[in-house]
Amino acid sequence: MSYVGEEAVGCGGVRLRTDHPAEIKRMYVSSVARGQGIARYLLDHLERHAASRGATRTMLETGRYNAAAASALHHRTGDVPCPSYVAGRDQRVNRAMTKALGSSSPR
Numbered sequence: 001m002s003y004v005g006e007e008a009v010g011c012g013g014v015r016l017r018t019d020h021p022a023e024i025k026r027m028y029v030s031s032v033a034r035g036q037g038i039a040r041y042l043l044d045h046l047e048r049h050a051a052s053r054g055a056t057r058t059m060l061e062t063g064r065y066n067a068a069a070a071s072a073l074h075h076r077t078g079d080v081p082c083p084s085y086v087a088g089r090d091q092r093v094n095r096a097m098t099k100a101l102g103s104s105s106p107r
Contacts, residue, residue, distance in 0.1 A: 043073065
């Protein structure tokens, strides 16, 4: 969770898996808090958490809501497109990305 004062403005999670890369899940920043670097902060925190638990790679999918902003954030932080890791996903809606943790990505 991310807060501005007492107000929750962002959230996200990591699904740690032994047989696959760690999955970044459910990142969200409220519309009133966007553009302040909160999503980048959350993503960095989630990636560091995954790495501290032994993950060497992350994966994620963007959905239809705020897809352009989400894709731009993930491209800026070093994620690259990859095939969907969930069978049957519409790649026009759900764009899969992956990233090696510890890679030198622009921050």
